[in-house]
Amino acid sequence: MSKVLKLGIIGCGRVAFHHAEMLKGIDEIKLVACCDLVEDKAKSLAEKTETKAYTNYHQMLDKEGLDMVTLATPTGAHYTHTKDILNYRPIHVLLEKPMVLRIAHGLELNTLAYKKGVSIFPVYQNRFNTAVQRVKSALVAGELGDVVLGTVRVRWCRPQRYYDLAPWRGTFSMDGGAHVNQGIHYIDILRYLAGEIEEVHSLFAQLGAKLEAEDTGVSIVKFKNGGLGQIEITMAARPDDFEASVSIVGSRGLAVLGGICTNKLETFSPSPADQTRCSEEVPMAYGLSHRRVYEMLAKAIVHGGNAPVEFDDGLNTIRLLHALYRSNEEHRWVRLDEEVESKRLGESNKQLLAQYLIR
Ligand SMILES: NC(=O)c1ccc[n+]([C@@H]2O[C@H](COP(=O)([O-])OP(=O)(O)OC[C@H]3O[C@@H](n4cnc5c(N)ncnc54)[C@H](O)[C@@H]3O)[C@@H](O)[C@H]2O)c1
Incomplete structure (x- = not known):
């Protein structure tokens, strides 16, 4: 593993711009690429951060040799996107909150990450x-x-x-x-x-x-x-x-x-x-502690420290x-x-999810 982590952001919406700000000045992490299904959004964040823009995260994973991605796509797509990334090209995933909407999905992702030798890190910056x-x-x-x-x-x-x-x-x-x-x-x-x-x-x-x-x-x-x-x-x-x-x-x-x-x-x-x-x-309400999350992540991955928040926690x-x-x-x-799950939270809606799948 290189000493500087190569990071990509998937989902260039409201919170992704904040992530980019919070990454400034962290020497151990280098943001190299941004991806959004909407080209203008990917380009806008990429221009601001002087990185490359993608509209398909498989292509970003193929070309950029990333160590980690930050997933800031709509919450209900986190499970599907993370599972796909872990199966396609396993790398560490920093998963915006709420990490998943079903308990069973979280357990499945954690098992898959373990099998692939990578980690999923939840964001609870506050x-x-x-x-x-x-x-x-x-x-x-x-x-x-x-x-x-x-x-x-x-x-x-x-x-x-x-x-x-x-x-x-x-x-x-x-x-x-x-x-x-x-x-x-x-x-x-x-x-x-x-x-x-x-x-x-x-x-x-x-x-x-x-x-x-x-x-x-x-x-x-x-x-x-x-x-x-x-x-x-x-x-x-x-x-x-x-x-x-x-x-x-x-x-x-x-x-x-x-x-x-x-x-x-x-x-x-x-x-x-x-x-x-x-x-x-x-x-703003996102606070300033995403920076601390990234600093702890860099230490955990590069030098072997504690994750900011363990997955099970x-x-x-x-x-x-x-x-x-x-x-x-x-x-x-x-x-x-x-250990009961809600009957509705995280229910499947293939039509809505389909809007967020890579084309
Ligand atoms: N930690 C915090 O304080 C905090 C604050 C705001 C949002 N969030 C979380 O961050 C996530 C995103 O929130 P937001 O407000 O930025 O939403 P948003 O709708 O502004 O942005 C989501 C972006 O993801 C893109 N996207 C969807 N599917 C994609 C795919 N397959 N590939 C690439 N891009 C894709 C969309 O086009 C959109 O631009 C949510 O889970 C939200 O709960 C966390």
Whole structure:
């Protein structure tokens, strides 16, 4: 393996441009090519990054000798695209969130990657925000004591025009609703900080726009460590985004993470001075921590360090999403160890998926 990883980006939409920005200045990774089914989009990112443009990722894989690709295609195509890449020309894959929409698909991809001798790395960049890391270290060191309550509260505005941007948005087969697309970051942080969840009870609704899946939901959760929690997410707040917070009430103190992507430590009773010291200004809700993900990835692949987030850990957040969906579908408590999948999230829609297959 060369010391500088050769990277390609597949899917040159909204988040791919952010990836390109975050890669600047990382010496161990060189972006060499960009691919999108839409030629103008591939060209636009390629021009900006002075790389080559492709409209067919097989051709990019054939010609560029890549070590890794970042997959930033629509969520519901992640499974199909990753499987195809691993079978066609196995290389490492950095998989944007949500990594997959079915638990079974995640297990299958991980087994396939292992057989092919490569890895799939999930993106949960907000875990690496300074504020989140400070709360994590406080929980590990006992500064906050035991988890009493863990709460997610997202009050955002996604009007109809947002769902109308692309045919995959808000569908069960390709995207999921507020919990899966937007809420996943905060739900993942809740798990990351407060620990694994034993059981959940959810109620979902569509209250602000017409989409297939939910734009609003409330859930109560019980952590394995005995603590209790609440997840309240809506995209039907108007006229603006108001709040995205994760708070932990511990037996010895309180931590509240806020800002637009848990980039601010708003309350931290063990050491209030850290509230300012550990808060970061970010220009947009994607935050700045994709850069940290790439830095950790480079170390993991080139020098043999820890993956930013292990695949199984990332998949546990998908398991939690399925438990929340299933609870809403069946109006009952769902235990995580039932390992049940939602009846709808990640359902097959060959017609919609066909729009995203290489030609
Ligand atoms: N980590 C984060 O904070 C974050 C933020 C935004 C989006 N995302 C995730 O990134 C993914 C993409 O989101 P987006 O907002 O950029 O979507 P988007 O619709 O703007 O871009 C997706 C792009 O993929 C292209 N594409 C589809 N199939 C392709 C194929 N076979 N080959 C090459 N290109 C293909 C489309 O033409 C489109 O340009 C989603 O999974 C989304 O959830 C993550």
